[in-house]
Amino acid sequence: MERDALHRLLRDMLLSRAFEERAAEEYAKGNIVGFLHLYPGEEAVGAGVINAAGPSDYIVSDYREHAHALIRGTPARNVMAELFGRADGMSGGMGGSMHMFDARRRFMGGYAIVGETCPIALGIAYTVAMRSLPEAVICFFGDGAVNQGTFHESLNMAALWRLPLLLVCENNHYAIGTEIHRHSAVVEVYKRAAAYNIPAERVDGMDVIKVYEAARRALERIRGGGGPQFIECETYRFRGHSMADPGTYRPAVEVKAHEAWDPISAAVREIEFRYPTPAELAAAGPDHIGQLAAHMVEAGHLAEIEIEALRKEVNAIVEDAVQFALQSPQPTMDAAWAHLNCNRRHEVLV
Amino acid sequence: MERDALHRLLRDMLLSRAFEERAAEEYAKGNIVGFLHLYPGEEAVGAGVINAAGPSDYIVSDYREHAHALIRGTPARNVMAELFGRADGMSGGMGGSMHMFDARRRFMGGYAIVGETCPIALGIAYTVAMRSLPEAVICFFGDGAVNQGTFHESLNMAALWRLPLLLVCENNHYAIGTEIHRHSAVVEVYKRAAAYNIPAERVDGMDVIKVYEAARRALERIRGGGGPQFIECETYRFRGHSMADPGTYRPAVEVKAHEAWDPISAAVREIEFRYPTPAELAAAGPDHIGQLAAHMVEAGHLAEIEIEALRKEVNAIVEDAVQFALQSPQPTMDAAWAHLNCNRRHEVLV
């Protein structure tokens, strides 16, 4: 795996974590109101999948989508401003935490009705196929969403028409307070895809590289005309379902165990592990690979101290985002009506 | 297989066929109006499954349910009167062709919204399980219905809670004009059950004995605590989807080929084949099995001439049903209001 890619993955995960933890603080302060579903613990999924996508691919997400937007490249400022309900938010303060959209980056929305993302992604994929474009559509959903009728209906259609759709299940083992064993007859979610002849794979969703690679492979198959693909990422959310949820239904030991597998520490370990020290590199001599590695180390990306710098960088981004959001104006009622009527063209309507 | 059972199966199929063909005539005459979905070609499914059920089992069906009601034991008079919209119809003339109910026989209704039968059957099965009763619920639906979200949702819940539910897919390969290859990514319908860990079997739905035996086995597993079971019956409808449908989308050769497999002729052959002639029986000597067979032949059920008699019998029943329906009074608006308010008890409502 290339160094830049790895670095990017790590940075995205750190940014997501820092952003979400700060959002929780801002929620406690009252700067954010309403439902707030945070992503800590699941960063490897969003980072791995979205980084595997190209800029012309589409992303459809649910209400736990702040990190997806950040990873996709939406400035933290606009994401935070949306959480604050301000005019500079991604959705002009109209959508909020669960409804972030970024048309320019093909971030096709956060949706709050469980299961709703599938048909929407299906429709985009249908369009791509109809136009024979080399694009793919990535659809995120949780383990609870697979029990919604739309999941089933959409998978059937996607397979029937071989649409370029990558289905990504973020299996964090819970639908709010209901553990997967209590909501799904078959808990290996990827197995459901067999009912539609959709190739499916389960990956360790705490390992960003595995997720990234699985997504790459799946996207390649899609671009090769292989039709829809399914990836189940096993992961865990460290927090409650939303800020309103203390999460007490989960055994403390279970939460602890999963925290030990924190995808960010794992990614940090991965980076530190994979690249040799300068001494080792020197011993290896000035060969081709060694040169590259040496260059990377020289560039200072891999040392522990640099990870700290990365943390600082993302913290600064988040701090800036909060300041930006605080200063962003409240949207007006006129703006609200304009958004509602953004559809109107030249029609002379009553 | 016991003689009486076989005889019953054949009679039910003949009655169903005669009833439906007559309904088509009455439709042409204008005595029946509205949608009319007929069953010819599919008789082996209803006869096989419903005869395998016990009197305390429940049946839930869709809009192609006249034969299901007849087989379940509802007098042809009341079925026909319902088609005529008369007061003596099963549903008092309120329901019509697609909404036949017979509470006494646990015939829980015909439903006209594709996929709606699954959740209703699920609810009855939930009740049976909750009360630990030895009953089962049989739910009929077509191949088109399996693409509805409710199918998926209901199967998951049925499996999760191990409910006593027998799912019977009447796969006639078409949803109105859309052939199964064009509506389902996986055309072996029974394979869908694997996504919920539900035991599933595909049977030749033109062979009433195979259907009957599959249903018996499945019901036994259910009563033994095996949870939901799934049977896919491959069949064919000889007519269009409804009387409004000429069915021209199906290649003539396909229709012809299936008519050659008429389940009724097959059942007749089966009966004639399985039981020896009196001469053969005499030759076989007075052993145990020979005695039984001889008794059956003696009783006169098996000779070709008897099948003609059976045809006459069912024709007479159907003729009587039509006369009954013609003479049955039109329901009144008062009756309609009373049906709507059948729920009211002692409440003092505004």
Add this chain to the structure above:
Amino acid sequence: MSQELLYWQALNRAMDVEMAADEAVFTLGEDVGLYGGSYRVTEGLHAKYGEWRVRDTPISENSFTGLGVGAALVGMRPVVEIMTINFLPLALDSIINGAAKIPFMSGGQFRMPLVVRMPGGVARQLGAQHAQRLEHTLMNVPGLRIAVPSTPQDAYWQLRQAIASDEPIILLEHELLYFSKGPVDLLADPPPMHRAALRRAGRDLTIVTYSRHALLSQDAAAELAKEGIEAEVIDLRSLKPIDWDTCASSIEKSHRLLVVEEDCRFAGAGAEIASALAERCFYSLDAPVRRLAGLDIPTPFNGTLEAATIPQVSDIVVAARALCQSGQESKAS
């Protein structure tokens, strides 16, 4: 320049013209393709435009409607056919929570050029689950528009306008109108999509109505004329928005309003029509606004009872006559 067409043919022409003009237009639904559509609206289009643009779907209403929403997000102009409005409850999430809200929720980033067509209404003995109207269900949803053509000409115009519009538009077609005939001018300029039409002028009372009951009301007005009662008949053509001005100017002249609808009375479309106009025209009214509507009962299968549950021409005549008298009585008293 106009020719006689059946209502379904007019819709079929509209589809054809729009599909030929813009590759972004495509249609999908159950049996719209090979089969040619349950009411023939899409007849011939599959052969002409191919399966990608005329897509037969599985019986998965919520998801194929949602497919339309997704496609509209990326600039397509999908025309979703829900086989009948009775299946709308299954697809409602995609319409209410999706199509109607996304343009707003996204802060105006996305348009929603989606059309959803649905046959509906009480036809002939289809039973309670196939005789629904459900206009009210969609009327309350901000962000949607609803057209209810009663003539082949309007069917042609309004479907074309709906496809051309970037707003999500619901087209409610009445099952008993598909085989009604009328002149259609394929080239004439249409009135604005949501403008009401004055179908008959009169001075004694105003009848506001829509869809099939616009035709029945015109028949009733002809009857009433024989008794010397001149009813003005307004065909709304659109249930969202409603062209209040056209209604109000008529009432200011006639001083009496009868609202006629096929929908169940309680909380039906007529409730909005009557309450908005009663408020606006309060000082012009000589008598209470009357609603003549379907009975609040599921539709019986039996044909006679079925007919008894929705207003017939004779019911409109009786109600109009009573309304004209009731005002006079009160003035006398």
Add this chain to the structure above:
Amino acid sequence: MSQELLYWQALNRAMDVEMAADEAVFTLGEDVGLYGGSYRVTEGLHAKYGEWRVRDTPISENSFTGLGVGAALVGMRPVVEIMTINFLPLALDSIINGAAKIPFMSGGQFRMPLVVRMPGGVARQLGAQHAQRLEHTLMNVPGLRIAVPSTPQDAYWQLRQAIASDEPIILLEHELLYFSKGPVDLLADPPPMHRAALRRAGRDLTIVTYSRHALLSQDAAAELAKEGIEAEVIDLRSLKPIDWDTCASSIEKSHRLLVVEEDCRFAGAGAEIASALAERCFYSLDAPVRRLAGLDIPTPFNGTLEAATIPQVSDIVVAARALCQSGQESKAS
């Protein structure tokens, strides 16, 4: 005899009493069991009655609501909780085509002792997909009944009555009321389930309202009293059927009607209320019936805008004041 309870606690008590009294009563929905319910309504019941009677379901709204329909067919008394009314569109087929129609379609063979409970309304910044009211969607469906308790006492009474009734009943609970407190007499005899309550007597105008806005209207009436305007406040308690007599007798006294609702104005619940009463009370009215309602716009996430889209106490005061004046002006003119 009465004690102070929170609205959710009153509902919880009602569930407990009915479940203890009749084994046929059971409840199901997302997170109603182990988790104790999103708004705590089912708290403690899972431990007490076990998983079969307090069933956590997958996220499958249409089917678990349909499960309730099926269970009701065989004599159970299911109480389905749909986590919020925003998911009602997904479950609507089971309610509209199933629960509401089966007793009728079967020719009266089956009763439908089903209760569907749903939190709803505009709460605090939940965004457009989680701020819906949708009362209108259910009101037009013959065969359903709808209760809208505004106080803990009514919540307790009406949930118990709904469970005891053999008709399908929808209980709409307002998300902002769960933590409101009020006296609950657990033993008193309740008024009929669908009877409106006169919350405050007055002679100058009648305010007809329901759910949370019944409380806001009482606050507004207190404000108005300071200016010498005495508003009579009627809390409908039921949206289907509506207790027209109670409303009409008040209007005959006050001659003015203001309808206050949180629902979007266009084709909202208020449309039926206003049109039925304008028709019935036409000759008693001194001024047009006014509807004060939510704006016809999806709910913005931003808190200030969100508040601006639904009537606040001050809006009610202004509207009531204007209504009293408008009548007078017209008399003068």
